[in-house]
Every structure is written in C-alpha cells, then in structure tokens.
Amino acid sequence: MNHDIGFIKDWIEPQSRVLDLGCGDGSLLISLQEQLDILGYGLEIDADSIRSCVARGVNVIEQDLNKGLKNFADHSFDTVLMTQTLQALRYPHLVLDEILRIGSRCIVTFPNFGNWRTRAYLNFRGRMPVTKQLAYQWFDTPNIHFFTYADFEALCKERNINILHRQFLANGFPDKLLKSPWPNLFTEIAVYHLSR
Amino acid sequence: MSLENSNDRRDPEGSVGHVTPQKLVVEQPLRLACGIVLPTHTLVYETYGTLNQSRSNAVLICHALSSNHHAAGVYEDDSKPGWWDHYIGPGKAIDTNRFFVVGVNNIGSCFGSTGPTSVNPETGDPWGANFPPLRARDWVESQKLLMESLNIDCWAAVIGGSLGGMQAMRWSLEHPDKLLNAVVIASSMKLTAQNIAFNEIARRAIKSDPDFCDGHYLLEDKVPLRGLALARMIGHVTYLSDELMGQKFGRDLRMGDLIQGKTDPVEFQIESYLNYQGDKFSDFFDANSYILITKMLDYFDLAREYNHDPVAAFSHAMCNFLVISFSSDWRFSPSRSQEITDALIAAGKSVSYIAIDSEHGHDAFLLPNQRYQDALGGYLSRVADQLEGVAP
Numbered sequence A: 001m002n003h004d005i006g007f008i009k010d011w012i013e014p015q016s017r018v019l020d021l022g023c024g025d026g027s028l029l030i031s032l033q034e035q036l037d038i039l040g041y042g043l044e045i046d047a048d049s050i051r052s053c054v055a056r057g058v059n060v061i062e063q064d065l066n067k068g069l070k071n072f073a074d075h076s077f078d079t080v081l082m083t084q085t086l087q088a089l090r091y092p093h094l095v096l097d098e099i100l101r102i103g104s105r106c107i108v109t110f111p112n113f114g115n116w117r118t119r120a121y122l123n124f125r126g127r128m129p130v131t132k133q134l135a136y137q138w139f140d141t142p143n144i145h146f147f148t149y150a151d152f153e154a155l156c157k158e159r160n161i162n163i164l165h166r167q168f169l170a171n172g173f174p175d176k177l178l179k180s181p182w183p184n185l186f187t188e189i190a191v192y193h194l195s196r
Numbered sequence B: 001m002s003l004e005n006s007n008d009r010r011d012p013e014g015s016v017g018h019v020t021p022q023k024l025v026v027e028q029p030l031r032l033a034c035g036i037v038l039p040t041h042t043l044v045y046e047t048y049g050t051l052n053q054s055r056s057n058a059v060l061i062c063h064a065l066s067s068n069h070h071a072a073g074v075y076e077d078d079s080k081p082g083w084w085d086h087y088i089g090p091g092k093a094i095d096t097n098r099f100f101v102v103g104v105n106n107i108g109s110c111f112g113s114t115g116p117t118s119v120n121p122e123t124g125d126p127w128g129a130n131f132p133p134l135r136a137r138d139w140v141e142s143q144k145l146l147m148e149s150l151n152i153d154c155w156a157a158v159i160g161g162s163l164g165g166m167q168a169m170r171w172s173l174e175h176p177d178k179l180l181n182a183v184v185i186a187s188s189m190k191l192t193a194q195n196i197a198f199n200e201i202a203r204r205a206i207k208s209d210p211d212f213c214d215g216h217y218l219l220e221d222k223v224p225l226r227g228l229a230l231a232r233m234i235g236h237v238t239y240l241s242d243e244l245m246g247q248k249f250g251r252d253l254r255m256g257d258l259i260q261g262k263t264d265p266v267e268f269q270i271e272s273y274l275n276y277q278g279d280k281f282s283d284f285f286d287a288n289s290y291i292l293i294t295k296m297l298d299y300f301d302l303a304r305e306y307n308h309d310p311v312a313a314f315s316h317a318m319c320n321f322l323v324i325s326f327s328s329d330w331r332f333s334p335s336r337s338q339e340i341t342d343a344l345i346a347a348g349k350s351v352s353y354i355a356i357d358s359e360h361g362h363d364a365f366l367l368p369n370q371r372y373q374d375a376l377g378g379y380l381s382r383v384a385d386q387l388e389g390v391a392p
Helices: A008-010 A029-034 A048-056 A092-100 A114-126 A149-158 B006-011 B136-149 B163-175 B193-207 B210-214 B225-239 B242-248 B268-285 B287-299 B309-312 B336-347 B361-366 B370-387
Strands: A016-020 A039-044 A060-062 A078-084 A101-110 A162-169 A190-193 B022-026 B041-048 B058-062 B100-105 B158-159 B179-185 B253-255 B320-326 B352-358
Touching: A008 A101, A008 A162, A008 A190, A016 A029, A029 A039, A039 A048, A048 A060, A048 B268, A048 B370, A060 B041, A078 A092, A092 A101, A092 A190, A101 B309, A114 B136, A149 A162, B006 B225, B022 B136, B041 B136, B058 B136, B058 B163, B136 B163, B158 B163, B163 B210, B163 B287, B163 B309, B179 B370, B193 B225, B193 B287, B210 B225, B210 B287, B225 B268, B225 B287, B225 B361, B253 B268, B309 B336, B320 B336, B320 B361, B320 B370, B336 B352
Parallel strands: A016 A039, A016 A078, A039 A060, A060 B352, A078 A101, B058 B100, B058 B158, B158 B179, B179 B320, B320 B352
Antiparallel strands: A101 A190, A162 A190, B022 B041, B041 B100
16 A cells, blocks of 8 residues: 555554554554554564564564454553455454444544546446456455445444544545545545544 | 484584583572572573673573473584574574573473482482472572573573463563563463363372382382373373374374284384383483472462452563464463463553464474564564664
8 A cells, every 4th residue: 555644643642552453564553653652563464564573573463353353352452553454354344343442543444445446447347446456356355345435434324433534545646636526536545533 | 203303303504513501509598489498509501602791682591391401502422402402593593693592400300400309408318209399480580590690680581482481471570670571482371270180190190100109219219210201191292283193193003903803913103102202201301300390380370469460460571572372282272372462462561472373282382483483583683683782
C-alpha cells in the first residue's frame, strides 16, 4: 500500500497502548513509537514479516486473527489498528466487534470497492476487477469481501459503532482531485476512526 | 536412530572449539527457599566468548532437567558437543563473537556442582535423599552468586528452554535490574496436572528399584539403574511427538517378524530406541537429582506469591522478553507460552512471541530449526547492536 496514513498519528494519544492487527514488517508501529512514544504490539502470521519485526525491535506476536482475539482483555488497548485486513477476514463484522471490545478506539482501513475503476472494470469488461488496490484474480485472492465505504458506514450504523473520523485517500488521477465531491466514486482507500 | 547421535554428524563449523569447565567454590552462605542454609557450595561452569570492557555482554544459559554447564564446544577427550551447540558459537544465534556466554551446572544436579552426590559436611556422607528440596529461585540465587564472582553487574540476556525458561522468568521478577532480556523457550508459568503426573510416575519408577535403598544407594554401594532408566524412558516419550515417533520408528521391527506360526522374539525399533536411551541416561545421571529436580519443576508457580495473578507478577519485571514455542510440544504446549505472552502484554512489558512449526515435540528447543534460529539470532543480534551502540 503506497497510501500515506501518517495522519492517523493525530488520532492516537502519546504514550498510549496500541495493538496493530496484521502489522507487516512493523513500519507503522515504529513510526508511531518514534513520533508518539507509544507502547505498541503487532499481530502477524507471516514468517518474513515476523522476522523483520524482531530484527527491528518491534513487539510482534505470532497469532492468527481468524482464530479469535479472546486472549486480549476488554479495553486492554487505547487504540487497535487494522490496516487493509477487514476485506480478508471470514467474518469482518465479528472482528469489528472484537477490536472494539479490546480497544477503546479503533482505526481501520480498507479498499473502497465503489471506486470508479473497479466499477468500470466490472461494468465494461464484465470481469471481476484486478486493480492496484485489489491486485488478485477472483479465484486466488485473500480479499474475500468486496464493499464500499457506504456499505461500511451502513454496517457501523446497524451495529452502533461511532465514527469519530473518516479520511478518504486516493493517489491516482483524477481520483485525488475528485474524491472530495464524490467520495464513493474516487476513494481508493478509506480510513476510519471508530469507537463504541 | 538416536536423536542425540545426530549431534555428532553436524558440521563443526561455528564451534567454540575446545572448552574446559571451571569450578567456583562459593564461600557465601546460600539460604534456600526451604529455609536450610548451604554454608558453601560448588558450581561448575563454562564460558564462551569474551567479556567486553564494560562487562555488559554476558549471557546466562539456564539448563533444564537433565543437562548441565557443557552447553557448547567440545572437551579434548570427548567429541560430543555441548547440549546447545547448535545455537551457541561464533556466528550462531547466541553469537560468541559478540556475547560472553556462561553455562552453569545448577545445585542439586550431578555434574560437579553441589548436589545429592556431594558430601554433606555435617555428616561426612553423601547427601543422597537428604539433600534439601530446591526451588527454581534457589538456582537463580546461586547463579547470582556466580554472576557476582565473575564481576558482572547485569546480564545482557538470561536464556533458557523448559525449566531453563522458568529460571529466566524467575530472574526477571527476583532481580529485575540484573537482566536486560529474558528469552523463555518451550516453557510454562507452572506445570499442569498431567505434567506432575508424568513426573510422579518417573519418581515412582526410581523408588521402586530395590537398589534405590530409600535414596541412600551410594552408602550401600548400589545404583538404581533400572528405575532411573525407566524414569527416563517415560520422560523421553513425553519429549517427543506422536507424529515424529511415527515417522522415525513407525511399527518397524528391529528383530523377529509377526508372521503366524513363529515363536521367535519380536522387538519393535521404538522399544530398542527407548531402552537404549534409558540405559544411556542412567549411566550418567543421578537418581536423587532426578527426583529433586522433577519436584522442583512441580513446585514452580511463577505467580504464586503474586496472588496467583501472572500480570501482577510480571509487572515487577523490567527486561524485554522473547517467548518461543513449538507446535508439537505437548509437554509444554504453545498455549503455555501464549499465556506467558498474554500476561506480559497485559503487564505492559515488551515481548515478542514466536510460534515455531516443528514436529520434534518438546525436544525441538534443542534441535536445529531455521525459523527458531532466525528468531533467536535476530532478537539477540539486536541486543548486541544495542550494547555496541549501533541500534537505538
């Protein structure tokens, strides 16, 4: 993901406890540690990512999100982060409940399926979109749910999840210019700050 | 087919080479957890690598139930390398080019340090079964006396597998300012009922040997070899996984066959292997030490004095932690390591947890494994970088 989500540091208290679900090589946690002196932990299952976290001094816990997060107590973190993972989970709505149980606040990011490129791909080619944000063939993709930011907000409403902040990201042209007037058409990545 | 024999075939590269054990007579009295005071005690230990000028690069290796101070390298008259030679040496995960590594034989054991085979100065006879009961904290206190005699103020890391991991955790609570890192491998905050059950079966096996003589076999000039071999056979089964035993031995026969109409004796490979392991073990280990140390394992309960709350216990720790488990380890299962990790996270301590896929059961912590090596090596390499001022 080449979208800069550095702005989320404004949503996180200095020296707070942060859990990053699917932390990759730990880059985000390192930058939050450097800027906000947070106490961060990352969950990860990819061996190479884990190795690089360990080498860089990031607290990394080898644990599979899909097998539950019951080992984490209620409100044991100030912020739970989950970047570009929601669409790959078996039951996203249940995981949302879980992360809002563990974290007082949550930050989630996901690819917006409402972007005009995916719409056009499906409309005109009649094939499932393979784009920069969703770069897999339908039969072999980690992304098993496709939804737009409007779908996500409907889910939040239904499950009484408060949206504290939202930020729409787009790097491409003309997406970058047009995402403000027409967010669902031009947003590539949606970023939400949530609480319950 | 012996697992241990595979050591002999390994590439000698990266070995610390010839090593010589050293002996320390600690003149300071050691008050044990049971209240008994050892006025003096002897510790046998080995060191590998060089202590740096600021004496900050020392690493303590804590052994488990049956091993000892000989963790790496070889003796001049014995080509079998130390028990953790896969992981200790120049360029290895515990890199002796960067760390000063200390392996010590703990009290109550039987490799030269004070234990049941030593002479009780009050009676002039071997302690035997009268050796005082020990707790993991007694090992920690005795290791601290060794640390002081080596003029080391703080360990860069205390590392151990199984019972060794218990010592590393105890170190972090008893002397939080005396270590920067604790590496806890295939360990647990306390044994399960099943663990204790297996230990008791092993102890019963030893005590049932007529040569045990209520633990005073040395005075009678006897050795309960059969009982100790049986105890080890039971233990050994619990250190391996069903899967690995199936792969290595299956139902292969060592002699005879199972064709009907034959009366020749039949022996499975696994029978022969286990008997060999048991006999080999009883030749070098002491039965009273086995009883003493298995009890020590049973008694260990990290959070007992912290209201049985592991989070409260770990809140006293000041070091960083690395926790490692192995998938097929059913003696100290990955869930036990996950519990340690969860408690450390809840206590706000720095911790990484690596769950290694391995078919080798509990023994995996002693055996070569690339991911294990990478995790341990990667973690310690950063520790060394920090000591050398290269990493923040």
